[in-house]
Amino acid sequence: MFGIEKVDLTFSIDPLLLILAILLFGLFTLFVYRFTVPVINTKLKALLISLRFIALLLLLFVIFEPMLTLTKKIIINPVNFIFIDNSRSILIDDGTNREQTVNDFASELGKEINTNEFEAYTLGKEVTQPGSEEIENLTFTEGSTNFSNIFSSVGDQDKNISSIVIISDGVITEGSNPVFTAEKLSIPVFTIGVGDTSRRNDIEIRNVLYNEYIYAETPTTIQTTISNTGFADRDINVSIYEENVLLEQKKITLSREGIQNIEFEYKPASGGEKKLTVVASGLDGEFTDANNKKVFYINVLGNKINILLLGGSPSPDISFIKESLQKDENFRVNSLTQFAPGKFLEKVNPQTLLDSADIFFLIGFPSNETTGEFYNKVKNKIANQSKAFFLSLSSGIDFKKLNELQKELAININIKSAFYREVQPIIESNQVKNPLLQNNSQNPIAVWENLPPVFQPDIQFTNKPESELISRTKMNNIPSKTPLIVSRKLGNKRSIAVLAKDIWKWKLQTATKNLDLFDRFINSSVKWLNTSEDQKQVNIKTSKKIYSLGEEVEFIGQVYDATFNPVSDAEVKVSVINKGEKSEIILNSVGNGLYEGTFQTNKAGDYSFSGEAKSDNLKLGTDAGSFNIGEVDIEMVNPRMNFEFLKSLADRTGGEYFDQNNFAGLFPLLKRINESASKEKMLTSEINLWSTEWLMAVIILLFAIEWFIRKRAGML
Template sequence: MFGYENINLTFSFNLIFFIISLLIIIAYSVYVYKYTLPPVSRFRRFFLAFIRIIALTLLVFIIFEPTLILTEKKILPPVSLFFIDNSKSMQINDGSKRTEVVNRFIDDIINTDVKGEKKFYSFGSRTDAVAADSLNKLNFTEPSTNFAQIIDIIRNSDDNISTITIISDGVITDGSTPFYSAQRLGIPFFNLAVGDSSRKKDIELKNVLFNEYIYAQTPTAINAVITNNGFAGKNVSAGLYEGSNLISQKNIILDKSGVNSLSFEYTPVESGEKKIQIKVSVLDNEASALNNNKSFFVNILDNKINILLIAGSPGADLTFIKNSLTEDPNLKVNTLTQISPNRFLEQNQNLLLDSADIIYLIDYPTQNSDNGFLTKVSDKLRNKNIPLFLLLSSDVSPLKLKTIEDLLPISVTQIENNYLQVQPNPEFNESSNPLLNHSSESDWNNLPPIPQAISNIKVKPEGRVIVKTLVSGQPRSNPLIVTKNLGSKRSIVVLGNEIWRWKLQTAQKNIKLFDSFLLSSNRWLNAPDEDKKIMIRTSKKFYAAGEPIDFSAQVYDDLFNPLSDAELKLNISGPEYHDEIILSSIGNGLYEGSLSLTKNGDYKFSGQVLFDNKNLGYDNGTFNVGDVDPELLESRMNFDFLNQLSIETKGKTYVNTNTDQLIGDLIQANQDLSKEKILTSEIRLWSSEILLILVIVLFSLEWFIRKRSGML
């Protein structure tokens, strides 16, 4: 009816009461106008009674809160999505004519009658929709390749997506591998692998392992792997550089296995940010010299740091956390274990508290915790800007936690003794978070469940949820790990206990997530320079020539309140370059800006903040352009990644010469994939202004006619 599958009218009250009310209205209106003073014509009495019946009926109709429910059946045709790699690597000349293969496939698929709709996207550092008639304008110049953004586009689509086709060389230079996320979509990926996967004669420096934060005057190892194909037995030299200064050099005979391990000992002299390079000499006839060196930045910290673990009671979490942290020789770990309301197992509580650089609260404070010592902990955290890690279980007292709640990313009003068994579910856009990026997505998904107390918790605006929960394999919105980084305040909260399971029950799988998470948390909590009122950062340290360089800044006043009306001037200098840009305020003390640079080299930036013509301070930093162009480092097509992606999603991967087979399979896959979608819409008639106006008009008309007739 009227194009709808079903039309229903419902009331908030029983329909029988509406019918009874309607009968009463009719009887009352007829009775009122059966006799009138002065007498009027029969037609006028009938008309006045009719007006009153309609007006009162509409009024009662509104009181009964009627809702009109319209049900529509919609046939959704299948939609095929095509994602075309628009990055620089598609221009690599490896004999496979990559761009020609892409353009030929685009022409073929546009002119092929695939059932349903076809939508096209280009992807690289970002993913954009592209009209079919604009596909020939792709320039293949994106500075990076991010597959994770493809999953975001698909996840947010309301279309009846039947197939997904990715045309790419499969080399990821930004973001994470989306195997797990793609599998959860339930849509097959049909990938066209473009390029040459054969190994060429080359030497490559890869897998450089280092600590981002290390300590002055403390030796640390920087490890790397050198691979070679076709150069076994050749001699090369490898050098470690701090800036332009050679620190150490080694001569290496390339192994016939194709792999050489390399280790340098690096002892930084002073604190600060240092650019480190490893360079391997270039031999004749190498396929590429770009992959013979690696550059990275390290932060040199002063001295060792003191960690204080305060536990509400002895337990496995305390033991496992302590054992993991003591594996780092740069940490001195002390404990305070509550064994009665006013007593700790260890002595010298005040001395240990005073010397702490980072405090871990493990199921503390409890209902029995001493208020006096808790106040000292609160004062230490607040007055000395000490970073905080909190492990929250039902043993923690919400009332006593109020003492330090302003330092946390959450507020807690109630914690029950009942638990849910939850698994971690990292947020998709947090894959590069320093607390998570030392472990793969599959490692997090393989962790055993831990108890999470059922509680009333609210994440504050400055809180950042980096891990949510899975309950029986189903995603929940409950946070599991929340962080806060506001001004000088840094804190991490884990909303669960018995996290020792993450280490003990994964030991046989050789999953090191527990240790890496704690050590990464410790480094993040102790990261330098976060107590400044002005913080200016680049989105990363290394950029390709021409790639947008994004700056972000945070500005606070003396009380660390966000300051949004300041003027932030940023001076950038480098090789034969000097310029100034103004960062724009986006509210809440945040500022942003960007520029592009084409000349390779190391650059410095210095930002000055003015407010009411007063200098609030400055911040500075460094970045590099051109040392690393990730799109040109790997010339081989990564067929294994594309093939594994299609296997995980029950699709298929094709190589350059199999485009006809790919198109045929796409036609077949879209044959019977139309589906019905039931759309239900509710119209709340009782809130309609038109009905109210109509009631007023009818009563006004009745009153007007009665007055014209001389009636009361």
Template sequence: MFGYENINLTLSFNLIFFIISLLIIIAYSVYVYKYTLPPVGNLRRFFLAALRILALALLVFIIFEPVLVLTEKKVLPPVSLFFIDNSKSMQINDGTNRAEAVHHFIDEITNTDIKGNKKFFSFGSKIKAVDVDSLDKINFTEPSTNFAQIIEDVKNSDDNISSITIVSDGVMTDGSTPFYSAQRTGIPFFNLAVGDSSRKKDIELKNIMFNEYIYAQTPTTISAIITNNGFAGKNVSAELYEGSNLISQKNILLDKGGVNSLLFEYTPTASGEKKIQIKVSTLDGEASVLNNNKSFFVNVLDNKINILLIAGSPSADLTFIKNSLSDDPNFRVNTLTQISSDKFLEQNQNLLLDSANIIYLIGYPNQKSGNEFLARVLNKLKTKNIPLFLLLSSEVSPVKLKEIEDLLPVSVTQIENNFLQVQPDPEITELSNPLLSYSSKNEWSNLPPIPQALSNVKVKPESKVIAKTLVNGQPKNNPLIITRYFGSKRSIVVLGNEVWRWKLQTAQKDIKLFDNFLLSSSRWLNAPDEDKRIKIRTSKRFYSAGEPIEFSAQVYDDLFNPLSDAELKLNISGPEYHDEMILNSIGNGLYEGSISINKNGDYKFTGQVLFDGKNLGTDNGTFNVGDVDLELAESRMNFEFLDQLSTETKGKTYLNTNTDQLIKDLIQTNQNSSKEKILTSEIRLWSNEILLFLVILLFSLEWFIRKRSGML
């Protein structure tokens, strides 16, 4: 009817009520115009009654919120999608002339009559729609190959997609493996493999293993695998570089099994981010020399972390904690032992405080603690984001502790001289926590009791209770060990003292629980910040020359609310290069921007954030241009990848010499791929202005006729 499969009218109330309302309206209108003053002719009375009935009926109709539902059946023709690999690897000369093979297939498919529509796209780092007339302009210059983007593009399409054809060498250099997501589309992939899949004589460096975070002056091992095909028995050298400095060199006899393991010992001399490169010498006849070296970055932490123990008085806790922490060669442990107001046993307390990377407060601050030094400690903790460990005893002054409460995982309003003897009871959900993971729950629960001062303590919402207490073997809800990681501030509180008892008992059983807890706590406190108010990152660390370098940033205020209207200025510097750019806000505290650099080298960037004329802070990082060109590193066509992709989607992969069969299969697939789509549209009549206009018009016409007739 009228080109629609179905037309339906729905009301928000039961139709019976609408019919009853109409009958009441009709009866009322007839009754009103049965007798009139002055009397008028029957024709006029009937006309006026009809106007009243229509006006009131339309008004009730609107009140019942009518919706007109129109159902239309539409036949969708099949659409065949073609994705052409436009990356630089398609220019590799392996004897097959990949570019010519691609353009030959394009000519064939554009001149073939396939049922439905054909759409063409190029893909690499991005998906781009290409007109048929522009297909010959595909120039194979994209710096990366991302197959996953094809799936995302297909998911957002409303077309009746009958098949997807990918023309590529199958070398994926960016994005995730698309097998699972491609399978979920339910669309067959017919892939045309371009290039030579035979293994050529080559040497390749692969599978580099390293620790992302290491300590200065501490040896670490970097491992790698060297594979060879056709060079067994040949000698090559492998070199390890930090930046441009040669660190180590090894001579290697290539194994006839095709695989050699490589181990380097690397000892960084200073902290900071270091670019490491492994280079394997080249031999004549290699298919590609670009895969003979790889680069990566490591973060080198200070070799000696300065830990300052500030004690309210000499105690066994101070001695035992110092001895345990001193066992780690990466820690330099200093102490400040208070003997009176602002007086300590040790000298140079200001110098020790200024150099501290972590601060332990052991029964400090107490009533004797001087305000001047306490203020210096507070300033150090707040302005330098120094992590804090607090051992809370009954000697601690809650009034003075209030000064640093913002940094603690708990709020303390009262500490009494009375105490309970408690044992730790680790939370089940925290047994994998790095502070506890070296020991079992049973080992913790069997530790000797320690005194816990009766106090009024409230755990902050963002804090985490690692362990509660046992009193006489019975679990209590009182916290004992609490941590907090909020923003860039980390802190740990142990609500008790005389923890030296734990060391004595475990030492007798050769259990390292006490030592491991303190060492793990210090490492956790000193861990690099993940949650910073300002984060600026590149999408990856290594780029090809001319490839867009994409920056993304997150900006938060002091309470970690996102800031979307700040100004984020980025300074980029490198070899004979300097540039500035402003990152654009995209809302919710997120910023982005991109730039292209054609000169190879290592680059640094520093971002500064300004808000209301104030400097909120900075962030920085590094990236490299040109050291690694993944598109040219692999010269072999990856037929296996393309074949698995088509198998997972019930399609097929063809060599570029078999395009005739590919085209036949596409024609066959499209024969029965038309499908019907039901389109439903709703028209909300009750919100239509025309109906309201008609109601007003009918009432106005009735009123006009009544006045002309002299009726009341």
């Protein structure tokens, strides 16, 4: 009845004692009312005995704490999740009628499968759930395709998902490859490929390699990879532009191998953010010229950076990090390594080095040997002068002293024990493009996740809200939630923390394979740390620099008062300008001094913006920047269907790949899966029969009625 499978009544004390107590209370009640003064009739005596016994019985219930447990079984019906590519690449005219195929699938979906057995979503920059009419009238206007969002959204569902179906050309234009994440869900993925897998006659700028942070008046190499199909031995011009001004042009002959690298030397005259564009001239007969251009932005830094390494004690970490830093001629590297209280291995003036440092590397610092006087000077530089720092928990670090820097750290520290555990990095899926992680491997993230173990202290680390988690740890290939690499940017303050010791092992392993992972990580960390916001109270940025046509531009703002406390009630206005046309948007507060807003337009080009924050009509500060919309339509860059990705995704998750001409075979397969995919779920509810206030009220009422009747009868 009511779906109840099982009913249990339990007590906190042995039920045999309850039975014994009931018998004793029953005998006691009979004994009390065996003889009464004055004598009362039998009916009244029976009533008084009943009142007393019931009250004592309920009192026993309170003492023995009875618990009623009800177990109910419910059936969770299976549901198929359908994801339909709604990006602009579906409109590519390659002779396969992509748009018609997707629309045919959407129309057949509701006819072949019961509507309560599937949920349909559209795929683009985000995953959205439109109405049934919208599904059958897709617009294909999304400016990017992010497959990672499919599996992050599925992982958050509390439903019996029997399968995932994706109909797409398989071209990822945003986010990372989700195959590994999809495998962990243990849900079969069925893919339907739309588009042409053959290679058309085309010229493409495949990739541009560059350093995101470089220095003014210092030459750097920008390497461009150009591929061609069907144009071997033909001549084209490849040009590089800075802010739409031609810097250099090279005439090249397209290789017969189909791929070649072209190098440009770039020497910026001044600091600041620079927009660069590499353009390959087109040839007659190209399938598309949308992929003949690459736009990117480079941050040009000013003078050389003074770096001071502070070592709590001599360690291999200090030696390896110092060696990596000294390879860059744009760094001035000094070190102070403690070996006794107030004493350093280096015979230099510590105060001079402290005063001249732009960035600190705290390597196992502070330690037991660190004097309070010297440590206070370092803390003052970081806390009050906003010096950026890199932290490594190398040997000898004193965590109690480190906690004195708690306000400036990227993480909160809760000391548990003095033990260490072996851990390896596992990179967050949203960090695969982070410049700190890039190296010369074909798969930079895979190299990171196969580094040798380092030692992490048995300490509870938790991210601060303003920090960015770059890498978590894994132990014996089992991922954990413990952070390993964290960066923090708050106002004009920046820091990076590697929460482990013996990171020099990363250098040894990668060096034997000619990988620059360790050196690039250390050097990129310096460049990132050196781009602090110069005491700006108002920071306004876009989520990225290059947007597709029609894609929302996301603005993120941070507002602080004169003492750099977050201001959450400011009015933040942003003016966006393109070719003399001006638009204004208001950023909305999301708390803790953070603001967000969006801007959308259908006009391609370079855009500049300026923002201003006010509080109580008092101007707090301004900021400005730039971004680009639609100069390169990333959805049109790769016109070839990515069969390899779609097939791999299906095979590795236990699903199946379907061609665009035979997707009808998918529907009966989904029906068979649903027939055997129902799940039972047991819901258990516990009712404390003794803890309700009504029970005590009834006990008191019963004793009160008994007392009232006894008094009315003239009994003692």
